Amino acid sequence: xxxxxxxxxxxxxxxxxxxxxxxxxxxxxxxxxxxxxxxxxxxxxxxxxxxxxxxxxxxxxxxxxxxxxxx
Numbered sequence: 001x002x003x004x005x006x007x008x009x010x011x012x013x014x015x016x017x018x019x020x021x022x023x024x025x026x027x028x029x030x031x032x033x034x035x036x037x038x039x040x041x042x043x044x045x046x047x048x049x050x051x052x053x054x055x056x057x058x059x060x061x062x063x064x065x066x067x068x069x070x071x
Contacts, residue, residue: 015041 010018019037022030044050 012041 015037019034022034022037
């Protein structure tokens with residue numbers, strides 16, 4: 001992978017859907033990407049002091065960072 005970057009503006013629901021899809025792929029291929037997404041989401045949620053909940057009243061921040069993976 002090269003160092004070119006693209007900045008995306010996605011909702012929490014979209015990020016969770018993306019993580020769900022990545023979870024279907026082999027772990028060895030996606031664990032670093034999942035870790036980067038979780039780290040960025042966690043930092044932004046903490047910075048904005050956002051404690052969102054999903055439709056079931058569960059913390060979405062926890063869903064974004066539900067599975068700790070090595071970076």
